[in-house]
Amino acid sequence: MSITLRKFVDRLPKMSTIKPKHKDDKGAYYEVRMTQFMQRLHRDMRPTMLWGYNGQFPGPLFDVKQGEPIQVKWMNDLPSRHILPVDLSLHGLAELPEVRTVTHLHGGVTQASSDGYPDAWFTRGFEKVGPDYEQEIYHYPNNQPAAALWYHDHAMGITRLNMYAGLAGMYIIRDEAEKTLYLPEGKYELPLIVQDRSFKPDGSLDYPRQPDDPEEGWPDPSVVPFFLGDTILVNGKVWPYAEVEPRKYRLRILNASNTRAYALYLDSEDYFYQIGTDGGLMQRTTKAKKIPMEPAERVDLIVDFTGLQGKTITLKNDLGPNADPEDRTNDIMQFRVNQPLAGKDNSNIPRKLIEIPSLKKNKVQTIRDLKLVGTTDELGRPLLLLNNKKWMDEVTEKPRLGDTEIWSFKNLTTFTHPIHIHLVRFQVLDHRPFDLDAFNETGILTFTGPATRPKSNELGWKDTIAVPSATITRVIAHFVPYAGEYVWHCHILEHEDYDMMRPFTIVDPES
Incomplete structure (x- = not known):
């Protein structure tokens, strides 16, 4: 049994910066x-x-x-x-x-x-x-x-x-390039780590020992196929609030939840000005009223509280039209615009940010067709795999150091997987839907629509990408600057642990 906690009674903690020895x-x-x-x-x-x-x-x-x-x-x-x-x-x-x-x-x-x-x-x-x-x-x-x-x-x-x-x-x-943009900085930059948890009445962490309705013969404890907590934390506090000035703030948001995806919006209906993704700044600022985030993704946003003195604005999570009315995870945190303006706001929301070279201009040495599949293990438990391979199977992806490759992720499951590739930053090429039922019956790939460009929150450099069900998502990456053993995996942690993670080797042709 979990506990119900009152929202917005604790102040948002400020992260402490570590100092070197x-x-x-x-x-x-x-x-x-x-x-x-x-x-x-x-x-x-x-x-x-x-x-x-x-x-x-x-x-x-x-x-x-x-x-x-x-x-x-x-x-x-x-x-x-x-x-x-x-x-x-x-x-x-x-x-x-x-x-x-x-x-x-x-x-x-x-x-x-x-x-x-x-x-x-x-x-x-x-x-x-x-x-x-x-x-x-x-x-x-x-x-x-x-x-x-x-x-x-x-x-x-x-x-x-x-x-x-x-x-x-x-x-x-x-870096120095970022300084020239006059973005909100110092106390007007807020790193925000968003996570979900559940708690027992004594305050201890609540995490399931087994999946719901375990079958006879399943171990106890047993890995669960996903986890969704009933409580949202930001920077280690349950549903906190932040007191802010009526000016621009930079929000560096990380989804560090095990499984939960978010669809962020402001109940004031104000825009987010997105300036960056996982790998840093984008080429141009984009405006959006809703920002989706899968586990491990980061977004770099500017929110303008100018003219909102005395208002309370809630950062919300859109649970969709079929949400359970008892689900309290539709709130993330509050911003209370109740602080006096400490000085003139000289920060900027630039239209142009940085130049990002397109990897599409590179010569592509290899295109990899990589399947995201679901099956069951010998006990009948759900088992999610990459290319039907387990972690311990022989390495099959071996890009050469310096090569550019396209990795094409074909999602044959019924839910989205956030795929993370270690070492490299990549660029998203496109998403294309296909008929999943027809493919499972015949093995024939039938597209149900054209390839679509990356969404605004997928522009620039990424290291984690949402691969929706019944979709082929293509990314392009330049495998530099190091050779060696790395991994790629789904960043839903319950999937990563069993067994949706694979090693890959970057091979140095000179060695």
Whole structure:
């Protein structure tokens, strides 16, 4: 049984920025410990037991400059038993330590040894390490455009649990080009990590041990095919509010939920001015009253509160026409425009932002047809796969270093999957619908409409893309600058853990 909490009674927390321990010729050096702790997530709820980076949820904000490398030593100080139900039937987990962690910088352009490979895990004090573990200290070159990235746990088979327990944080890269645009900055820039959770009456995290109506023979605990919490948190507070001035604000929003997608809008019917996506700024600002977000996607928005002094505006989530009236996740947070203007608002909503070279001008070496499929395992549980392959199957995607490829994702399931490719930023080419029932019956692909251009929130550089059901979504990527072992996967965490994740190898032809 979960609990019902009053909305908009807690102030939006401001993320604390982590400071380096020291600097040397390899860049700034940070140490981050993963620990178990108690944190109050709502005024009327007991403190919740969580896991977090440096003892906080979400983890500390990394705020770094383009081209200035940093080093991070991620340290596991967690207990040996998990606080959530672990399904030991997956990936031979019964033979592994129950608590394992490895951190992935999502959207980061890093060498494979610092990417957070799922089998590069380690336990408390590095006592035990996974088969692909290489080093304690991770190196992040930050040699990429300004963008809001994020870091989170990526341990094989338990990512959904480690992240639900609290292991996630935001990582912002800044560059000189961005400074020339006079965007809202300082206290007028709000990084917002949006997540859903459910809670037991004692304030502890509520996560299902098994799917609804488990069949005889299913393990207990057993992985669930998806998770939707009944409560929304922003920056670690349940339905918070922010007090703002009547001026422009920049919102850096991350969907860090396990499964839940959002359709964001303002109940004032004001526009969002979108200036960026996963990989940084877009070429031009776009206006929209609704912004869809799948898990792991980021949007960079400007909201103009000018002239709205005394108003209360709610950031909402459109649940659709068939929503359950008891579903309270239609609200995200409130903005109370009740602060006096501290000074003249000199920030800008530029029409043109940056130039982005089109990858369509590159010579394409390979086109890959990649299927997203649903089946069942030997126990009859739902099992989602990429190209009908499991994680442990032989690597089949081997782009050459420096090649440009088109990856064509064909979604043969009945729901959307957010697909994430590690290392590379890509550009979305198009979406094209097809007759799914006919394909399942005959194997013949029959299109039901023309290919459509990317949506406004899919422009620019992306690292995670929504692939709707019965649709072929094509992306184009340049596989640089590193060779090595990486992964691509669905970012619905319950799918990623079982078994919608595949390794790929970038091959250096010179080696």
